[in-house]
Every structure is written in structure tokens, then in C-alpha cells.
Amino acid sequence: MKLACVVHRFGADIAGGSEAHCRAIAERLAERHEVTVLTTTATNHITWANEYAAGESRVGRLRVRRFPVARQRSLHRFAELSEVAFSRSASAEDEAGWFRENGPETPALLDYLREHGRTFDRILFWSFRYFQTFFGLPLVKDRAVLVPTAEDDPVMRFDSLGPFFSLPAGFVFLTLEEQALVARRADRPLAPSCVIGSGLDPAPSSPRARPSGLDVAPPFALYLGRIDPNKGCGTLLRHYIRYASEAASPVSLVMAGPANMPVPDHPRIRCLGYIDEATRIWLLSRASLLIVPSPYESLSMVLLEAWNHAVPALVNGRCEVLEGQSLRANGALWYRTYDEFAACLEYVFRHPDTARRLGRQGQAYIDREYRWPHVVGTLDAFLGSLATRAEAV
Amino acid sequence: MAPAAVKPEDRVSVADLMQEIEERVRGDRRSRLLARGGPREYEDKDVFATVDAALRRALEGRDPDVLLLPDLVGDDHDWRLQTHLTFASHRGAIGPLIIWVKRRVVLPLVRWLHEYNLENFRRQERVNRLLFTCVEELAIQNAKLTKELQDRRIAGLQEATTRTEGKAPEGIG
Numbered sequence: 354m355k356l357a358c359v360v361h362r363f364g365a366d367i368a369g370g371s372e373a374h375c376r377a378i379a380e381r382l383a384e385r386h387e388v389t390v391l392t393t394t395a396t397n398h399i400t401w402a403n404e405y406a407a408g409e410s411r412v413g414r415l416r417v418r419r420f421p422v423a424r425q426r427s428l429h430r431f432a433e434l435s436e437v438a439f440s441r442s443a444s445a446e447d448e449a450g451w452f453r454e455n456g457p458e459t460p461a462l463l464d465y466l467r468e469h470g471r472t473f474d475r476i477l478f479w480s481f482r483y484f485q486t487f488f489g490l491p492l493v494k495d496r497a498v499l500v501p502t503a504e505d506d507p508v509m510r511f512d513s514l515g516p517f518f519s520l521p522a523g524f525v526f527l528t529l530e531e532q533a534l535v536a537r538r539a540d541r542p543l544a545p546s547c548v549i550g551s552g553l554d555p556a557p558s559s560p561r562a563r564p565s566g567l568d569v570a571p572p573f574a575l576y577l578g579r580i581d582p583n584k585g586c587g588t589l590l591r592h593y594i595r596y597a598s599e600a601a602s603p604v605s606l607v608m609a610g611p612a613n614m615p616v617p618d619h620p621r622i623r624c625l626g627y628i629d630e631a632t633r634i635w636l637l638s639r640a641s642l643l644i645v646p647s648p649y650e651s652l653s654m655v656l657l658e659a660w661n662h663a664v665p666a667l668v669n670g671r672c673e674v675l676e677g678q679s680l681r682a683n684g685a686l687w688y689r690t691y692d693e694f695a696a697c698l699e700y701v702f703r704h705p706d707t708a709r710r711l712g713r714q715g716q717a718y719i720d721r722e723y724r725w726p727h728v729v730g731t732l733d734a735f736l737g738s739l740a741t742r743a744e745a746v
Numbered sequence: 747m748a749p750a751a752v753k754p755e756d757r758v759s760v761a762d763l764m765q766e767i768e769e770r771v772r773g774d775r776r777s778r779l780l781a782r783g784g785p786r787e788y789e790d791k792d793v794f795a796t797v798d799a800a801l802r803r804a805l806e807g808r809d810p811d812v813l814l815l816p817d818l819v820g821d822d823h824d825w826r827l828q829t830h831l832t833f834a835s836h837r838g839a840i841g842p843l844i845i846w847v848k849r850r851v852v853l854p855l856v857r858w859l860h861e862y863n864l865e866n867f868r869r870q871e872r873v874n875r876l877l878f879t880c881v882e883e884l885a886i887q888n889a890k891l892t893k894e895l896q897d898r899r900i901a902g903l904q905e906a907t908t909r910t911e912g913k914a915p916e917g918i919g
Contacts, residue, residue, distance in 0.1 A: 429857075436830030436864070441811070442822060510811055671806075683760045689806075692771045700767060711760070713752045 354386045354474040354736065359466075361457055361483040363392035363417060364405070370654060371502045374527075374551055375479045381552075381729045383414035389473070390417045391465065393457045393485070400425045401457035420462040430454060439507040448513045452487040459485055466492045475736050477525070482508055487517065494520040498739065503531050504649035505673060515540040523739045525549055525732065527652035530674040547735040550652055552725035556661045559638030564631050569623055573605040574667070574698065575640035577633070577655045580612040580624070585646030585669055590617060592694045597621050599695065604702055606644075609636055637662045641708065642701050645685075650674045657723055660684050660715030665708045667697050684715025772798055804883035810875040813882050827871045829864055 360375040367373070375390075382388050390412075395401040407421045431454045437443055438451035462485050470476060470493035478486040481501045490497045499521040503509060518539035524546035526532040536543050563569075580586050586608075594617065597603040608616065609625040609632070616624045628636070637643075643659035645668040653675060659666050660682060668675035670687030679685035686701070688694040701708045752758075776794045779785075788794040819825055833848050835841035853860070 433830060440828065440830060441826065679760055683758060686760065686764060686767070690771075692775060693768065696767050696771050700763075707758055707763075710752050710756060710758045714758065717751055 355472065356382060356386050356388045356736070357391055357470075357473045357476040358382075358388060358479070359391045359462075359476060359485055359489060360479040361393060361485060362395055362398065363390050363419075364396065367396060369398060370652075371480045371500075373654075374500070374502070374652075375477075377552065378477075378729075378732065379415055380413060381725065382733070385733065388415055390415055391462060391485075392417065392419055393459050393462070394419045394421050395457045399428070407461075418465070420459045420465065422457040422459055424456075424458055426454065426456050438511065443511070445513050448511045451508075451511075452482070452484060455482060456484050463489050463492065470496070475523075475739065478521075481514070481517065490517075491520055495522060497521045498523040498525060498736065500525045500527075501531065501535055502527065502651045503535050504651050505534055506649045509534065509538055514538050518543070523547075523735070525735070527551065528674050528677060530677045531651045534673075545735075545739060547731055549728050549732050550723055551654060551657070552728035553657055553661050553719060553723050554725065556638070556658075556663075557634060559662075560631060560635055564629075564635055567625075567632055567635070569605075569607055569625075569636070569639075571639045572641040572702070573607045573623075573639075574642045574644050575636055575659075575664075576606065576608040576610070576644050576646070577636070577658075578610045580608055580610050580614060580616060582614055583647075583649075585648050586614060589644060589646035590622070592688075592691050593622065594619060595691060596695045596698060600699065604641065604698070607636065607640070609633070634662075637664060640664050641705075642667055642698075645669065645675055647675070648672050653678065656685065657719060660712070660719050661723075663709075663712040663716040665701065665711035665715065667694070667701065682715045682718035684711050684718060686711075800883060800887060801880060804880045805876060808879045808883060810879045813878055815878050815882050815885075827867050827874070829867045829871065831860065 358375055358379045360372055362369060362372045363376060364372075365376075367376075379388050379390055393401070394403040394405040394407050396404045401422045402425055403422050405419050407419050409416065409418045411417070434447070434451050434454050438447050466476075466489050473493075473496060475498055476493050476496055477498045477500060478490050479500045479502065480486055481490075481499060481503065486499070490499060497520065499518075501518075501524065508514075515538060518535055519541040521544055523544050524532070524535065526535070526546055526548045527550050529548055532543075532546060532548055576586070576589065578584060593606050597606075597619070603621060605621045605623060607623045607625065609628045611627050612624060616622065625632070637659060640659070641664075643656065643664050643666040645653050645656050645666055647653065648669055648671050650672050651674060653668070656666055656668065656675065656678060666679070666685035668679055668685050668687045670676050670689045670693070675685075676687050679687055686697040688697050772795065773791070776788055776791060780788055788797075816822070816826075831853070833845045835844040835848075837844060
């Protein structure tokens with residue numbers, strides 16, 4: 354098949370979750386199909402400033418076609434538009450304005466889809482919330498497959514999403530909860546879909562020696578990823594500091610990732626900043642527990658990584674996706690309130706044998722559901738079975 | 747080396763484990779509330795569990811965007827918090843200039859104050875939505891209980907009537 358993958362940013366140096374998902378899927382699909390990535394010249398997800406050169410290039414087996422961003426995002430303007438669009442009185446124009454300002458605004462990519470869209474058998478679009486998907490997908494809806502990466506956040510309440518989710522010829526979801534969420538918001542029964550999540554290779558064996566300069570000793574609870582209020586880190590820090598003041602022998606909290614918010618100076622909190630891959634593997638293989646405090650997720654890759662290393666987890670139970678994954682894997686506990694957070698932490702550290710079993714059950718879940726051959730096989734069969742409306746006519 | 751798989755007999759059920767932890771947390775919370783002079787009704791742990799379940803159902807199970815109560819309260823404009831700024835002027839020709847000054851000169855100077863208030867308005871909006879959801883959940887429960895009571899009364903009356911009609915009057919036969 355001739356496939357196109359449309360995504361807002363693309364490159365080995367791009368850290369975003371949906372971008373990494375798109376790249377990993379596109380590279381594997383390219384082993385069997387002719388795949389073109391249609392993307393932008395942006396690397397910065399805040400400003401969308403043009404940094405890559407526009408035009409066509411090859412990345413391994415992939416043909417990559419980059420389109421310039423017409424204008425950078427104004428954060429103040431975006432914040433004002435968000436307040437309007439997230440209010441219950443927003444009009445369809447307010448919502449369309451939000452998608453335009455969210456960007457990255459790439460009219461040339463839309464022109465390309467208009468002119469050349471029909472030359473592809475299937476066009477996969479990542480993330481409904483970005484310009485190229487919201488405005489581009491309707492142009493090629495008969496062959497469009499949407500990978501929504503939807504989270505239960507205020508954007509999902511936009512009225513314009515009801516008709517939008519009725520457009521694609523197919524959907525690829527990351528979890529069952531995401532599938533149910535999109536089905537609730539769509540005006541009509543959803544087009545055919547599959548749930549694939551993402552793939553992982555078996556965890557590499559952990560280095561025995563601690564990476565030089567890393568001043569961390571087990572046991573510790575680990576937070577891995579961007580330290581950001583939107584990821585639930587404010588609540589995590591408040592809960593942890595209270596727990597540390599009340600518990601008899603609190604375990605340390607290690608936070609590894611770039612910080613977008615102040616982290617309090619606390620004797621039991623270690624904030625490592627950006628870490629390299631070797632340190633990441635060492636931390637994952639030595640952690641007693643991974644904490645995932647995010648209230649919004651369509652799929653938590655870091656949770657899958659922890660299970661890949663047989664590490665149990667404690668997740669935010671207000672996020673349906675995290676709770677659903679924890680139940681299916683039998684690999685994580687969850688909390689909604691501080692009391693539950695503290696009780697779960699205490700349980701894990703007082704019952705190390707049970708905690709180890711939770712981690713191993715998580716790992717067995719990864720082996721069942723998230724190995725690349727299984728994920729790509731499911732997706733490939735789905736794309737093959739999906740008759741485009743154009744073919745059907 | 748990968749850790750050994752968990753044998754079927756050693757498997758841990760997260761659902762069971764969480765039920766155990768949540769029950770313990772609920773018990774501790776009830777004791778704490780009673781110790782601080784909370785409602786005496788909570789001395790009955792079944793009452794406490796029912797209240798806990800009802801409030802959780804409201805907070806977690808209901809969609810605050812799809813409720814009857816906000817529709818009945820009336821025009822959104824009269825009661826809903828408006829967190830976004832609107833720039834307007836009633837002055838004809840120089841109106842656009844005034845709006846430009848407000849947006850480009852005044853707003854940057856007071857943005858810090860706007861953003862501080864905005865966060866608090868968002869919290870208040872969230873509390874309002876949660877309260878609406880709780881009130882509606884309680885109204886639904888009340889309606890269901892009222893209906894159940896009425897159904898039982900009607901069933902009781904019908905049973906009594908059937909019994910009376912089936913019984914032969916005295917002195918006949």
C-alpha cells in the first residue's frame with residue numbers, strides 16, 4: 354500500500370509522545386509499504402518556529418516531506434482563545450479559531466493534501482488537536498485513518514468534535530478507554546477501529562554499576578518525564594511532602610526529567626533534570642515503584658516502560674486510561690486522594706513481595722499486548738481490511 | 747535476566763488489593779471525622795459508606811457538562827463565571843483605538859493580576875460544577891427512592907385489594 358503519515362513534528366530529536374509514536378509506527382510500516390511522512394519544519398512545540406528546511410528528504414526507508422509554518426504561535430493569544438473556547442458559550446468559530454492558533458499553521462500541507470491526497474491508499478493523521486489534522490483530515494476523509502491520541506481534557510468537550518469524529522474512514526486507538534471516550538463524543542457510531550497502543554522491545558539488561566555522578570541509592574520511588582503542573586507534578590509534590598512528614602520511614606522520591614516548574618528543596622526529593630539513556634535504564638531497573646500522577650493520558654508510555662522492567666506503579670486514578678491499564682495488567686495501584694496515595698505507598702514498601710509480583714504481572718502484560726510484532730501485525734491487518742470509501746464506490 | 751513469571755497460584759488481583767486499601771482508608775477517614783466532631787450519623791459505618799459512595803458517584807461518574815440543573819437555573823450569562831476577557835467600547839469612531847490601547851498597553855501591564863485571578867476563578871468554576879453534580883446526584887437518588895416507595899405502596903394496595911376480593915363475604919355459602 355501507499356501510505357502517508359501526517360504529524361505536527363517529526364524527527365529523531367523530537368521528544369513528544371504522539372510524534373515518537375508516529376515515527377515508530379511509520380518506520381515499521383515502511384518495512385512492508387511505501388510510506389511518506391507529511392509534517393512541518395517545526396521542532397519547538399511552543400512556538401512552532403521553522404527550524405528544519407522545507408521540502409523532501411529521506412530518513413531511512415521513509416520519504417519525509419516538510420511544509421513551512423506560516424506563523425509562530427502567540428502564547429498570550431492562545432491563552433485568551435483557550436479561555437473563550439473552553440467556556441460553555443463558545444461558538445463553532447471560537448473552536449475553529451482555537452485549532453488554528455494551536456497550530457502549527459501549515460496551509461501548504463493542506464494544499465498538498467488537496468492536490469495529492471488521492472494518490473495515497475491510506476492517510477494516517479496523528480492527534481486531532483493540531484492544525485494539520487483538524488483542517489487536513491476533512492480534505493481526504495474517504496481514506497483518512499485518525500490516531501486521535503485523545504485525553505479526557507477540556508478540548509474533548511468542543512461541540513465541533515461531534516461531526517469531526519464522524520469523518521474518518523477508520524480509527525487507531527491507544528487504549529480501550531480512549532476508544533470509549535471518542536465514541537461518546539462522536540455524533541454517529543464510529544468508523545471501524547483497532548486498539549494497538551504502542552510497541553516495546555524487551556528491556557535491555559541493566560548496567561550493574563551506577564552511572565557516574567548519579568547520587569541515588571535504592572529504595573526510591575521514581576517519577577520519569579517532564580516535571581510540569583499539567584502532568585500532575587504539583588499534586589504529586591504536595592502529596593509526597595505531606596507523606597514524608599507523616600510516615601515513619603518515608604522512601605525517597607527521585608524525579609528525572611526537565612523541570613517546567615519549581616521543585617521544592619526537600620531532603621528526600623532528588624530532582625535529576627534531563628538524564629541520558631543509561632541513567633534512565635539504571636533508574637527504571639532499580640526503582641521500587643514508578644509514580645504516574647498525570648490526570649490526562651491517552652497512553653502512558655512511561656508506565657509501559659516500567660512494566661517492561663518489571664517495576665510496579667502507582668498511578669492517578671482520576672485518569673480512566675491509567676486505572677484501566679492498571680486493572681488489565683494487574684501491575685499498578687492507584688490513588689484519587691492524599692489518603693489513598695499514602696496508603697498505597699505504605700502498602701508497596703511494607704509488602705515488597707507483593708510489589709514484585711505486581712511488577713512481574715505488568716511485564717507479562719507487556720509481553721502479551723505490547724511487543725512490536727503483535728502491534729504492527731494488528732495495525733497492518735486493520736489497514737489492509739479497511740476498504741476506503743473511494744474503493745467501495 | 748528477566749524475572750520469573752508469576753505462577754497462577756501467586757497472582758495478585760489489583761482490584762481486590764485496591765478494595766482492601768480503599769476500605770481501610772475509608773475507615774480511617776470516618777474515625778478522623780468523628781474524632782473532629784463530624785456528623786454523628788457517621789457512627790453507623792453503613793451510613794458513612796453509602797454517603798461516600800453517593801458522593802463518589804457524583805464526582806466521578808457524572809458528566810458535569812450534561813446536567814439538568816444548569817438548564818433550570820436559567821441564562822448562563824447571569825450565573826456562569828466568565829474567565830476570558832472581552833474588550834469592547836461604546837464610543838463610535840475612537841472605539842477601535844480604545845480597544846487597541848486596552849489590549850496592547852493596559853493588558854500587558856496588568857496581566858499578572860489577571861492571571862492570578864484567573865487561576866482562582868477556574869477553581870471556583872470547578873467547585874460550582876462539582877456542587878451542581880452533587881446536588882443533581884442527590885436529586886436523582888431522592889427521585890428513585892420516592893418512586894420505589896410509591897411502587898411498593900401501590901403493590902401493597904393491590905395485594906390488599908386482591909386479598910379482600912378473593913375472600914368470600916361472611917354469611918354466604
